[in-house]
Amino acid sequence: MIARLKGLVDSIATDSAVIDVNGVGYLVHAPRRTLDHLAIGQPAALHIETHVREDHIHLYGFVDAEQRTWFRRLTTVQGVGAKVALAILSVAEPEALLLAILAQDKAVLVRADGVGPKLAARILAELKDRIDAPLAVPAPAAAAPVNGAKPAGVPAAAAARDDAISALVNLGYERSEAFAAVTRCQADLGGEAEVGELLRTALKGLAR
Known part of the structure; x- marks a missing residue:
């Protein structure tokens, strides 16, 4: 199986490129963002995913x-x-x-x-359940339950985060952009930060 190709770029099409490796041209299908890194006649090194079928072998290339x-x-x-x-x-x-x-x-x-x-x-x-989530907000330390009451820290933090994200979306920001901004703020400010504080801090970060 081919896992990596290193050679000269022979040609570039809309969704593929030909990589010349010691005189052999390999047709490599690739996303536009990878193709944008290539230039005809210049060296290239691509990470390859090889798909083998009964009637063909396809190579898919990626910049990293x-x-x-x-x-x-x-x-x-x-x-x-x-x-x-x-x-x-x-x-x-x-x-x-x-x-x-x-x-x-x-x-x-x-x-x-x-x-x-x-x-x-x-x-x-x-x-959703198959990926690592490096941006997940660490849960704040919850206070000890009193008279059997449930700890309040985590639900309150999640609610504040969701409300701040919704407010940013209503202001015209994309949900993923709002999620990233609020998540960073909550990690910096701590789980006790309220909606208003999260929103103000996130807006400052987005305005930079």
């Missing part, structure tokens, strides 16, 4: 290993083939996809050719 990981991840979703996965990676970087999934934001995905609202919702639902 993270893009390839997301390609593999996307193609595990029902209804997402290689073509759709490449289309998604053509319009969104891995970080944007991660934020979209954490925020359950379909807007990022439906920008890709071949992805409608239903497929976008399925992608978000199926991948």
